[in-house]
Amino acid sequence: MHEEGWLAVLITNQSGIARGLLDEPTLARVHDRLEQCLAEGGARLDGIFYCPHHPEVGQAPYRRECTCRKPAPGLLLQAQQELDIDLGRSWMVGDAPRDIEAGRQAGVRGLLVETGKGRAALEGMTAAEREALPHAADVLEAVRWILASS
Ligand SMILES: [Zn+2]
Structure with missing residues (x-):
């Protein structure tokens, strides 16, 4: 993607922080490890943006309505x-309808990928909905498809 002038940005809901399952320093270490794995494969992200909130679960300041939790844009x-x-x-590119909605x-x-929750999401759609939504087997196929069709 970078060779063709694109940016690669991660947009992720991390309500585990609001739920008390992990804290922000721990999430930062997860992101560091992710970037390390990508670097080993010659790839990188231009940014990681996450929402730590949940509207109904957990403690302040993370328990709140926000504008960053997907499907919000x-x-x-x-x-x-x-x-x-x-x-x-x-x-x-995402594996959940809320990813696609945030984009919209x-x-x-x-573009929906069939990994993660994507397969179940596709199976829950009508044939017309499936027809209207580009989808790919995984992120690599999604990237190839985007580069070929842009
Ligand atoms: Zn948020």
Whole structure:
């Protein structure tokens, strides 16, 4: 993606923080490890944006309604501001309908991957919905498809 001038940005709900399952320093270590694994494969992320909140579970300050928890588009808009992203030329790749919806609300086209929760999400759609939503077996196939069709 980088060779062709694209950015790669991670947008992730991490309500485990609100739920008390992990704290922000621990999440930072998870992200460090992820970036280390990517680097070993010659890849990198241009940014990681996460929502630590949950509207109904956990303690303040994490328990609250926010504009960054997908399907809200807040993290995409934050990434757009910080990294000067052209949202109209971007793709939101995710394994859940809320990922696609967050993209839609930010004016970003969506592509569902069949890994993670993606297979079940596709099976829950009507044939017309499946037809209308680009989907790919995994992230690598998604990237190849985006590069080939852009
Ligand atoms: Zn949030």
